[in-house]
Amino acid sequence: MEYKVEAHRIMSISLGKIYNSRVQRGGIKLHKNLLVSLVLRSARQVYLRDYYGGICLSAQQAREWCEGEYMDSEQDKLVPGSTESLPESDGQSEVAVDKQEPSNVVESHAALDVESEASGEQDHAENGVLDSGCSELKTPEESPEASPTCEVSNVENLHEPIVPHTCTNRKRSADDSELTDSLPKKTKVMSSTLISKNDEKKAETEEMDTSNVSSLITIFGSSFSGLLSSEDGAQPDSEAEDSDSGQICCDQMLKNLNPWSTAIVAF
Amino acid sequence: MAGVAGGNDFQWCFSQVKGAIDEDVAEADIISTVEFNHSGELLATGDKGGRVVIFQHEQECKNRPNLRGEYNVYSTFQSHEPEFDYLKSLEIEEKINKIRWLPQQNSAHFLLSTNDKTIKLWKIGERDKRAEGYNLKDEDGRLRDPFRITSLRVPVLMPMDLMVEASPRRVFANAHTYHINSISVNSDHQTYLSADDLRINLWHLEITDRSFNIVDIKPANMEELTEVITAAECHPNQCNVFVYSSSKGTIRLCDMRTAALCDSHTKFFEEPEDPSSRSFFSEIISSISDVKFSHSGRYMMTRDYLSVKVWDLNMENRPVETYQVHEYLRSKLCSLYENDCIFDKFECCWNGSDSAIMTGSYNNFFRMFDRNTRKDITLEASRESSKPRATLKPRKVSTGGKRKKDEISVDSLDFNKKILHTAWHPKENVIAVAATNNLYIFQDKIN
Numbered sequence: 001m002e003y004k005v006e007a008h009r010i011m012s013i014s015l016g017k018i019y020n021s022r023v024q025r026g027g028i029k030l031h032k033n034l035l036v037s038l039v040l041r042s043a044r045q046v047y048l049r050d051y052y053g054g055i056c057l058s059a060q061q062a063r064e065w066c067e068g069e070y071m072d073s074e075q076d077k078l079v080p081g082s083t084e085s086l087p088e089s090d091g092q093s094e095v096a097v098d099k100q101e102p103s104n105v106v107e108s109h110a111a112l113d114v115e116s117e118a119s120g121e122q123d124h125a126e127n128g129v130l131d132s133g134c135s136e137l138k139t140p141e142e143s144p145e146a147s148p149t150c151e152v153s154n155v156e157n158l159h160e161p162i163v164p165h166t167c168t169n170r171k172r173s174a175d176d177s178e179l180t181d182s183l184p185k186k187t188k189v190m191s192s193t194l195i196s197k198n199d200e201k202k203a204e205t206e207e208m209d210t211s212n213v214s215s216l217i218t219i220f221g222s223s224f225s226g227l228l229s230s231e232d233g234a235q236p237d238s239e240a241e242d243s244d245s246g247q248i249c250c251d252q253m254l255k256n257l258n259p260w261s262t263a264i265v266a267f
Numbered sequence: 268m269a270g271v272a273g274g275n276d277f278q279w280c281f282s283q284v285k286g287a288i289d290e291d292v293a294e295a296d297i298i299s300t301v302e303f304n305h306s307g308e309l310l311a312t313g314d315k316g317g318r319v320v321i322f323q324h325e326q327e328c329k330n331r332p333n334l335r336g337e338y339n340v341y342s343t344f345q346s347h348e349p350e351f352d353y354l355k356s357l358e359i360e361e362k363i364n365k366i367r368w369l370p371q372q373n374s375a376h377f378l379l380s381t382n383d384k385t386i387k388l389w390k391i392g393e394r395d396k397r398a399e400g401y402n403l404k405d406e407d408g409r410l411r412d413p414f415r416i417t418s419l420r421v422p423v424l425m426p427m428d429l430m431v432e433a434s435p436r437r438v439f440a441n442a443h444t445y446h447i448n449s450i451s452v453n454s455d456h457q458t459y460l461s462a463d464d465l466r467i468n469l470w471h472l473e474i475t476d477r478s479f480n481i482v483d484i485k486p487a488n489m490e491e492l493t494e495v496i497t498a499a500e501c502h503p504n505q506c507n508v509f510v511y512s513s514s515k516g517t518i519r520l521c522d523m524r525t526a527a528l529c530d531s532h533t534k535f536f537e538e539p540e541d542p543s544s545r546s547f548f549s550e551i552i553s554s555i556s557d558v559k560f561s562h563s564g565r566y567m568m569t570r571d572y573l574s575v576k577v578w579d580l581n582m583e584n585r586p587v588e589t590y591q592v593h594e595y596l597r598s599k600l601c602s603l604y605e606n607d608c609i610f611d612k613f614e615c616c617w618n619g620s621d622s623a624i625m626t627g628s629y630n631n632f633f634r635m636f637d638r639n640t641r642k643d644i645t646l647e648a649s650r651e652s653s654k655p656r657a658t659l660k661p662r663k664v665s666t667g668g669k670r671k672k673d674e675i676s677v678d679s680l681d682f683n684k685k686i687l688h689t690a691w692h693p694k695e696n697v698i699a700v701a702a703t704n705n706l707y708i709f710q711d712k713i714n
Contacts, residue, residue, distance in 0.1 A: 026362075031514055038550045
């Protein structure tokens with residue numbers, strides 16, 4: 001439980017930093033904001049994982065769903081900087097590269113059910129399935145959020161109703177070790193089972209009666225997209241994006257400030 | 268050339284401190300960059316107020332040959348002013364991010380100084396003679412009445428008090444959308460590179476109205492941005508090679524002969540992350556804040572938040588040496604995130620013979636590592652230990668439960684006193700350490 005509070009605290013601190021960066025002298029610093037957004041997303045993932053503490057999902061169903069997706073095992077070996085060498089489009093490979101970050105913590109999300117599986121299964125199905133699948137869905141339209149929302153739409157379109165497992169008890173330390181074991185930084189290994197579980201949780205996110213949390217989730221959907229507007233859809237790809245992003249984020253944040261502060265008070 | 272204290276024959280001692288003593292530090296006085304020139308005769312500092320101060324090493328006193336000469340102010344000038352970008356409604360800070368000296372080619376000295384957006388080439392020249400005896404004007408400059416002139420004379424050069432003049436010779440502007448973090452002069456002495464968060468440009472020192480973009484990592488869709496460029500440097504003797512580091516802890520070495528746009532690297536240096544140490548802040552602390560080639564060009568050094576790594580350019584999969592700077596901070600990352608200290612960008616430097624490396628820490632501590640003996644030392648830049656030629660006492664931070672005498676506990680470290688910028692004389696054991704608004708100069712004890 002304390003991890004949830006800690007994650008919450010880190011999220012609010014991160015939001016404060018992003019907000020303050022708007023008024024900082026010298027303009028918005030891209031590097032610092034990128035790092036803060038990464039922390040924010042990690043914290044959000046942990047927060048959501050805790051939120052769904054009791055929900056477990058069927059691994060088998062998730063795997064079946066994944067097999068239906070286009071698989072490209074080459075994307076496992078994606079190395080930053082050499083994405084151009086892959087036959088896929090740049091947008092696709094970029095999405096795949098980007099996914100490395102959410103997938104790290106996505107796995108922690110679905111840590112719940114991982115423990116119940118054999119540890120070998122975690123290494124199973126190492127593929128960029130979701131990447132390619134997602135990007136194919138994404139590229140036709142300019143959706144402001146990249147991976148996770150895209151995953152949601154995948155789920156909603158393709159997935160059959162989920163039968164929740166009874167969840168197994170897991171210790172907090174086990175969760176953490178799973179989080180840390182999940183990825184060495186370099187390899188783009190992702191367990192399709194875990195990602196699909198995350199999708200399902202995301203689908204349920206919208207249903208949950210936490211409008212402030214969900215709206216913040218939509219803002220900070222993936223690595224950096226959270227700093228761009230989630231309302232206006234496609235952003236003009238201008239050079240002023242980094243400065244605009246702060247403003248729009250601030251507006252979004254301001255709208256959510258009141259419900260957010262009440263949420264904080266509630267904790 | 269000896270490296271690091273630890274043996275009986277080598278010790279660092281205080282030489283000088285420059286800057287105000289006041290507790291109240293004006294933001295503009297905070298030193299933001301320190302750099303020796305190639306001979307070590309000149310030491311330049313830039314501050315947040317956009318000023319550059321150059322110190323010159325005066326000749327050793329003939330009467331007292333045991334004393335190394337001191338550094339005294341040679342020139343001070345305002346390099347950059349605050350600007351306003353009307354299009355984006357953004358203020359451009361005048362803070363000097365980097366100073367790099369050009370190799371000396373004549374009696375004048377040249378340096379490049381940069382703020383977030385604009386790079387300037389400054390000429391620092393001496394004038395110690397003045398022409399006297401003009402025909403058309405008086406000594407005080409007033410024009411003489413031409414009808415009163417009855418004879419011609421040839422002006423004569425008379426000695427005058429030494430005047431050091433700094434004049435901007437080139438202004439390289441409008442080439443960077445994002446904040447410039449690095450500049451590096453190429454070994455061909457004709458070109459230099461400048462790097463911002465997403466792009467690296469190659470300039471010719473004579474041409475200001477255009478530059479070549481040689482690296483562009485801006486994604487087509489900014490939502491997909493995952494890493495930024497944090498530092499870049501030209502190879503010290505191969506003019507076609509440069510490296511740049513990223514916020515993900517990776518370094519890319521590029522060869523400009525392969526392509527005009529060096530988006531694909533020649534070498535890629537990354538150490539696999541230790542999964543057991545993963546936390547919320549793993550990405551932040553792996554971000555590289557500085558990269559420096561060794562003088563030999565065989566190695567390069569990178570600084571991330573907690574460690575310094577030495578890489579062999581021939582081995583890409585892991586560094587050859589890793590030195591922990593302040594590992595005791597690993598458990599404090601959350602509070603360091605809150606107070607923004609986790610975003611501090613520490614620099615690192617080599618000594619002239621590449622046998623030792625130095626970097627800064629908090630509480631005005633700085634660390635030196637001897638690569639040969641594997642010894643390390645922590646020293647402090649403080650006014651208390653600022654007696655002339657006083658030997659610096661090694662400091663220690665206590666990490667365990669029991670704090671020994673003279674040790675400092677992690678919780679009593681002052682995180683506002685940070686040493687981000689240090690420089691090592693290219694030939695001698697003289698170091699310059701910037702502690703907020705003070706510049707400390709230390710040297711080895713001459714026996």
